[in-house]
Amino acid sequence: MIYLDYAATTPMREEAVETYIQATNHFPGNPSSLHDTGSEAEDLFSTCKLKLAELLNGEKNGIFFTSGGSESNDLAIRSIVKGHAHRGRHIVTSKLEHPSVLGAFSTLEEEGFRITYLPVQPDGLISLSVIEQNITAHTILVSIQHVNHEIGTTQHIQEIGALLKSKRIPFHCDCVQSFGKLPIDVKQLNVDSLSISSHKVGGPKGVGAVYINPNLHWESVYKLATHQQGFRPGTINVPGIASFVTASKIAINEMTDHQQHYLLLRKKWTDLIQPYSKSITIEGAQQLPSIVGMTSSNVQGQLLMLECNRRQLAVSTGSACHIGQQNPATTMTAIGKTVDEANRFIRISFGPNTTEQHLDQLYEALLPYLQLKNKIAL
Structure with missing residues (x-):
């Protein structure tokens, strides 16, 4: 074939497979456990957070690992919205977004939030002036993807981010298709939050990540969650994460x-x-x-x-x-x-x-x- x-999706890189095997064999512990085996797994997990943050030019404590790009989009959006709902209930996005983003906003609409879906030009680009015209005093989040998953259109994320930064409006960007293919610097792009996925860069399926600027307030959508600062429950997939970071480094180098x-x-x-x-x-x-x-x-x-x-x-x-x-x-x-x-x-x-x-x-x-x-x- x-x-x-x-x-x-992409085939796993041999280096990512090898990392997965090595991490599975040598770091079997739960990173939340207090014994030495758990501590060793926690050390590897912490190193992975640091390495991925460096690839994004972000902060280590802004990295959260998930089960993939779809969950990353959903959790990032809903966590930020929950943390800013006291400021307003208006959100701006477009129909170009991935189904995971549209699904999150559909749920938020049912909860009483008002979603503005921006008009899109026939070439797939979203006008900066259109974004500015649709922002209100009650806008608490704008979500625009970096690269479209079906026609590949690349939005002017840096300019959009600069506009939203000047207005103090949080900006989430779905970077699942662009990560490892285009340079991504969260500071240069003026992005507050982004989502990426392992299997798009030659890593294992079932692993993804969210970056949220540590200075941006968010609240967990889960009650009593303790892992990863409460961002997401569940035992951390250390071998999958290590394999993801390995694949990410190679993709960016190449x-x-x-x-x-x-x-x-x-x-x-x-x-x-x-x-x-x-x-x-x-x-x-x-x-x-x-x-x-x-x-x-x-x-x-x-x-x-x-x-x-x-x-x-x-x-x-x-x-x-x-x-x-x-x-x-x-x-x-x-x-x-x-x-x-x-x-x-x-x-x-x-x-x-x-x-x-x-x-x-x-x-x-x-x-x-x-x-x-x-x-x-x-």
Whole structure:
């Protein structure tokens, strides 16, 4: 199988697997236990917090580990909102956000908070002036993703963060797709809170992290939780966390080389499909090079995905977190596409092992559909 779905998940790096095994074998204790075995596990956990904070240019005591990006988004948002609810009940976001963010805000709406969903430009970008126009004296949180999970659009996070910092409004940023692929410095980006995920950078599944500026007030959504300053209950997954940090360090060290590789692959793919621009359109602007979201003019995305799968090519019809839902990817409707157009969406995403030959094979698989001239419902 040729894997072209790295935005959904990535294979574990060998170094991350080795770290997991070593941590499991040599640090078996619960870091909350008071005996020496527990203390050794706590020391490793503490080191992991420090190393991850350094990668983000943040503070060690701002790091909290979770079960993944979705839980990171949910807990960060709800913890910050709970800590600031006395100041107001208005929140600003967009329909571009990941389902975990939209789900958190849907729950908060049921609890009486007012959510403003910002309009989005057809290219997937959110205007800074639109954000400013929708801020009120009662706004207690703005949440805007860094890189969109379906079309790869990269928002102007630094400028957004500077605006919100000047107005003393907390800013949460979903960095699950950008971490390890773009430089992330929480101070330079003016981000108060962010979420990241292990399996997007070659670490194990079931591990993620939240960074919250230690100067920002938050309150736990759990009663009587004691782990990680009460942020999240449950025994800490030390081997998974150590493996995550190992993978993160490697991804960041290799980031520049990989980006050049992805730019070449993106140009290759763009050149291949350019003669069929009436049949398929690349969506978005200012994209992360490794994510290519496309809309067919005449063929259902699911059919294209199944045809690729038949030919041993793994592609996607959007975020894996949408699978099983009746509605199409919210990104597409957010940028003004109809439901029918959204159902004709397909996404490919590159990884370090993706080659130009892989794209040639993808092109051959899709060519019969690219050559279709009449709009037909398949």
